[in-house]
Amino acid sequence: MTNGYHPLVKSVLDGELPVEALPPELRAEGEEALRLLAALDRTPVTLSPALDERVMAAVRRHAASPARRAWRWLNTSRDLEVRLRVRRWTVWSGALAAAAAGIVVLLARGAAPVPNRAPTVTIRRGAPESVFVRFVLYAPSARQVAVAGTFNQWDRNAAPLVPAGASGVWTTTLALPVGQHQYAFVVDGATWVVDPTAPAIDDGFGHRNSLVAVTVRGARTL
Amino acid sequence: MTIRGLILVIVSALGASDLAAQDVAARLAGRVPVDVARAVEAIATDAAAQGLPVGPLIQKAIEGGAKGVPGDRVITAVRTLAGRLKQARDAVHGGGLTAASPDVVEAGADALNVGLLVRHVSDLTRVSRAPFDPAVTLRVAATLTALGIPPEQAARVVEDVIGSGGTPADVSGLPAEVQADLARGATPGQAVERLDRAGQGDGHRGGGAPPPPPPTGGRDKKPHDPTHKP
Numbered sequence: 001m002t003n004g005y006h007p008l009v010k011s012v013l014d015g016e017l018p019v020e021a022l023p024p025e026l027r028a029e030g031e032e033a034l035r036l037l038a039a040l041d042r043t044p045v046t047l048s049p050a051l052d053e054r055v056m057a058a059v060r061r062h063a064a065s066p067a068r069r070a071w072r073w074l075n076t077s078r079d080l081e082v083r084l085r086v087r088r089w090t091v092w093s094g095a096l097a098a099a100a101a102g103i104v105v106l107l108a109r110g111a112a113p114v115p116n117r118a119p120t121v122t123i124r125r126g127a128p129e130s131v132f133v134r135f136v137l138y139a140p141s142a143r144q145v146a147v148a149g150t151f152n153q154w155d156r157n158a159a160p161l162v163p164a165g166a167s168g169v170w171t172t173t174l175a176l177p178v179g180q181h182q183y184a185f186v187v188d189g190a191t192w193v194v195d196p197t198a199p200a201i202d203d204g205f206g207h208r209n210s211l212v213a214v215t216v217r218g219a220r221t222l
Numbered sequence: 223m224t225i226r227g228l229i230l231v232i233v234s235a236l237g238a239s240d241l242a243a244q245d246v247a248a249r250l251a252g253r254v255p256v257d258v259a260r261a262v263e264a265i266a267t268d269a270a271a272q273g274l275p276v277g278p279l280i281q282k283a284i285e286g287g288a289k290g291v292p293g294d295r296v297i298t299a300v301r302t303l304a305g306r307l308k309q310a311r312d313a314v315h316g317g318g319l320t321a322a323s324p325d326v327v328e329a330g331a332d333a334l335n336v337g338l339l340v341r342h343v344s345d346l347t348r349v350s351r352a353p354f355d356p357a358v359t360l361r362v363a364a365t366l367t368a369l370g371i372p373p374e375q376a377a378r379v380v381e382d383v384i385g386s387g388g389t390p391a392d393v394s395g396l397p398a399e400v401q402a403d404l405a406r407g408a409t410p411g412q413a414v415e416r417l418d419r420a421g422q423g424d425g426h427r428g429g430g431a432p433p434p435p436p437p438t439g440g441r442d443k444k445p446h447d448p449t450h451k452p
Contacts, residue, residue: 015445076397150281154281154285192289202336203285204282205296
């Protein structure tokens, strides 16, 4: 079985060369290829004139089914107008109740410790926007990788990276609040590794932290 | 102010301080040993009394706990950071910003941490008049230094961009420009030279084609295997 035709024979098959233009040693191969090509059934396929009608009838049946109509009705957006009439004392009593609830919550927080897993990742005040940031680490010998930083209270388990196939590349994408964050990768749950492609600063413990700045326009080096 | 008003202010301040202390304790509970939490709480209370931001101190303690740093080193790091925040606040004041936000003070502390001097922080604050945000200006200078630019040059480059009529976007784009140069094999010195040329109108800033984008904060590039203890 041949692994492929000579490029010149291919040119003949493509109609770019006449078979006579082939050198003598390729002439037989070219003629054989043309013979095989000629044996192919090239009869044009004629579609039935009724095919269009049958397809459209099936579409109409599908569209007219009660289930489809109900689904469309449920999915159609509509404008709703809601009018609320309240008395002033209702608003004031609601505000007082909310304030009282807030005080109770604050006092309760002071009395009982907050669980460690509380995902309080608000780093920058007044920065409600979040931006997706992709973290990548090449660590072919790692069994597990996570990213920990100021955005997740340095929790080693909060943001695991997943391996991208068997390439040794680990990756994850996180929604980070706008602001500057410090972070590091945690390899195999114990080894803290700086991002080798990001600027890094002294962490105060003899190691380094990587820096990422999240702006409303995306993550960048700042 | 009436006596009643004065009492109200004092009670409010005491209440706020108490709530802040409770907040520190609650945020550190289970993350650091109890004695470390107590020491950090004392440092934070003292810092709050001086009008310094407390959040970075709590973050540093949490970071130390997560990294398994011995308690005494965590306390030392938090105390050092508190001192640096105070230094930064004074430097920012020296730059004419008497009512600095916690973000500006923290940015100043970060700048001092990477090697910028107090006078750099003051000077950068001084030139960061609206529309420039001093917190961003300080962070840019700090990031340039973290990328290998000597502090003196980092501060000068930022000041030059502001002084030569650059925009806030020009300032915040400086680290990405430097990182792109470094990714192409330039040294930090060469990157600064290019920024200087750009500042004189020969480069990209303020017109012309933008420089090639950096490797998205470095996180999309496949680098060498850095799996080692830092």
